[in-house]
Amino acid sequence: MLTSSRTDGAEPPAAVSATGLRKSYGDKLVLDGIDLRIPAGSIFALLGPNGAGKTTVVKILSTLVSPDPASGAIHIGGHDLAAEPQAVRGAIGVTGQFSAVDGLITGEENMLLMADLHHLSKREGKRVTAELLERFDLVEAAKKPASTYSGGMKRRLDIAMTLVGAPRIIFLDEPTTGLDPRSRHNMWQIIRELVTDGVTVFLTTQYLEEADELADRIAVLNDGRIAAEGTAEELKRLVPGGHVRLRFADPAAYRLAADALREATGDDYGLTLHIPSDGGQRELRSILDWLDSLDIEADELSVHTPDLDDVFFALTGGTGVPETSEETVR
Numbered sequence: 001m002l003t004s005s006r007t008d009g010a011e012p013p014a015a016v017s018a019t020g021l022r023k024s025y026g027d028k029l030v031l032d033g034i035d036l037r038i039p040a041g042s043i044f045a046l047l048g049p050n051g052a053g054k055t056t057v058v059k060i061l062s063t064l065v066s067p068d069p070a071s072g073a074i075h076i077g078g079h080d081l082a083a084e085p086q087a088v089r090g091a092i093g094v095t096g097q098f099s100a101v102d103g104l105i106t107g108e109e110n111m112l113l114m115a116d117l118h119h120l121s122k123r124e125g126k127r128v129t130a131e132l133l134e135r136f137d138l139v140e141a142a143k144k145p146a147s148t149y150s151g152g153m154k155r156r157l158d159i160a161m162t163l164v165g166a167p168r169i170i171f172l173d174e175p176t177t178g179l180d181p182r183s184r185h186n187m188w189q190i191i192r193e194l195v196t197d198g199v200t201v202f203l204t205t206q207y208l209e210e211a212d213e214l215a216d217r218i219a220v221l222n223d224g225r226i227a228a229e230g231t232a233e234e235l236k237r238l239v240p241g242g243h244v245r246l247r248f249a250d251p252a253a254y255r256l257a258a259d260a261l262r263e264a265t266g267d268d269y270g271l272t273l274h275i276p277s278d279g280g281q282r283e284l285r286s287i288l289d290w291l292d293s294l295d296i297e298a299d300e301l302s303v304h305t306p307d308l309d310d311v312f313f314a315l316t317g318g319t320g321v322p323e324t325s326e327e328t329v330r
Ligand SMILES: Nc1ncnc2c1ncn2[C@@H]1O[C@H](COP(=O)(O)OP(=O)(O)OP(=O)(O)O)[C@@H](O)[C@H]1O
Pocket: 025, 030, 048, 049, 050, 051, 052, 053, 054, 055, 056, 057, 206
């Protein structure tokens, strides 16, 4: 496992810690010994492809599913998960793929129901509900059935309901999956605000951009293990440098360039070539000179610096080079 070194001196207390977390379903091993340590008041992102086991981690850490007996200790908010599951439940909030929103009742009723579940008095329940509906921009929709809410509104209501219990640690399982870009950015803002209030956020995501934007630390889950863990910058340093991408409209020009340039990797289907390069002026000029000397015209040239996508693809065994973080120069 690649684990970045810590540069800070005294470590803040861990909101979540686990050692040797293991889980099998029948003879299918899903988690094969995972270690986690998430400092209080930080955002941690667990990144992984479909089926990597992200939801399973969240379910275990939030007491919904038991880990295998061979697992090491798990502590959440200072409580031993095996010995004090009730105390753990009192310290956490969980939202995500298994949303608690009831579509048949209104947003406000959902909130009041949650307040009841947390044994708040009627008066306190109403106060907290009004405050959270306001904070999550749901006042206008409060009296409408939640089934009429957009995806973004449902997620906001879901988080608002989670906050009724004033949890110190919040698990967000793929909080922005299926949201449009504006709703996604709104959700990011909400998540950032949670942390400024001192809450610890554990989020799972398939979106590298999301982890890059939000997380203090990121772990990449692959094949039941943490393949790498660190800040976004530390993870980006794990993969080799960038490349220049040449895209051709003419298959003959593509073939000519691919045959001439042995160090490039080609995508025959997309008619693109990736040339390892730091993207500097000198290297770009030599690529252009080389194209000119062969009388080959590329339809697009773009510079690609390593990003989290590269880390993800390198660590999770994906193929191809994603399209993000490219600076098109022609
Ligand atoms: N109750 C269960 N019984 C059997 N297998 C399960 C069960 N829950 C999950 N799995 C399997 O465990 C693996 C991990 O699933 P999990 O839902 O944790 O992945 P994930 O990383 O959250 O994926 P996604 O991004 O698709 O939600 C999958 O292969 C899944 O089929």
